[in-house]
Amino acid sequence: MRGLTVVLESVRGKDGPLPALLLLLTVVTGVVDAVSYLRLGHVFVANMTGNFAFLGFAVADAREFSVAGTLIAMGAFSLGALLGGRLGTHCGQHRARYLSRAIALELVAFAVVFLVALLQGTPEGDAVRYEYVFPLALAMGLQNATARRLGVPDLTTTVLTLTLTGIAADSPWAGGQGPRPVRRLMAMAMMTLGAALGTFVIFRFGLAPALGLALFLLLVCGVTAHRLSMSAAPWTQGS
Numbered sequence: 001m002r003g004l005t006v007v008l009e010s011v012r013g014k015d016g017p018l019p020a021l022l023l024l025l026t027v028v029t030g031v032v033d034a035v036s037y038l039r040l041g042h043v044f045v046a047n048m049t050g051n052f053a054f055l056g057f058a059v060a061d062a063r064e065f066s067v068a069g070t071l072i073a074m075g076a077f078s079l080g081a082l083l084g085g086r087l088g089t090h091c092g093q094h095r096a097r098y099l100s101r102a103i104a105l106e107l108v109a110f111a112v113v114f115l116v117a118l119l120q121g122t123p124e125g126d127a128v129r130y131e132y133v134f135p136l137a138l139a140m141g142l143q144n145a146t147a148r149r150l151g152v153p154d155l156t157t158t159v160l161t162l163t164l165t166g167i168a169a170d171s172p173w174a175g176g177q178g179p180r181p182v183r184r185l186m187a188m189a190m191m192t193l194g195a196a197l198g199t200f201v202i203f204r205f206g207l208a209p210a211l212g213l214a215l216f217l218l219l220v221c222g223v224t225a226h227r228l229s230m231s232a233a234p235w236t237q238g239s
Helices: 002-009 018-039 048-059 067-091 095-120 130-150 161-169 181-205 207-228
Strands: none
Touching: 018 095, 018 130, 018 181, 018 207, 048 067, 067 095, 067 130, 095 130, 095 207, 161 181, 181 207
């Protein structure tokens, strides 16, 4: 872990190692949205755009979707975003410290859900599992607000619609300069990888191992961000 921190600390640029950490958090997002959609009642805990569509489906009486479950996910996500905004007000001046503290709070939420999964086992049926959805959506809202405050272009960790739009709209074929194509493609690849990993682990090993995978990846990010929070490099300076 120390070697990884040293490597990341050596990364130059105005955002330093933040892009690498946010890409890893994007993998976490893919894992947990696979968990929530496939095992927690057809609801997303990170992709709120999808939840607005799901809410419409549920209102129109599509049986696989739940008005209550979708609203709980959206409410918890908003609460997490509020928490992330407040945290940014207090410590956003140091970007690595801010990220470290945000991930620490996320880890608490993930640890609670992982413990619940170990005690309860894999839920059966299509019912929304509120004891899982609420803390996971809260954590994802916090993560999204943190990424927004950090302001690393094209790395929101939870939303890729604008990233995909930017690849096409800013491309040379559209008369643009095509900025950051590798980063944009990496963001989409990491989300897809996370969703694939989450799905594979769920179907082969169950819910708790999938949540354990997300928890492990988040822990790697948290430990690395904590080590970087001691840095005084220019990239750490926020607004």
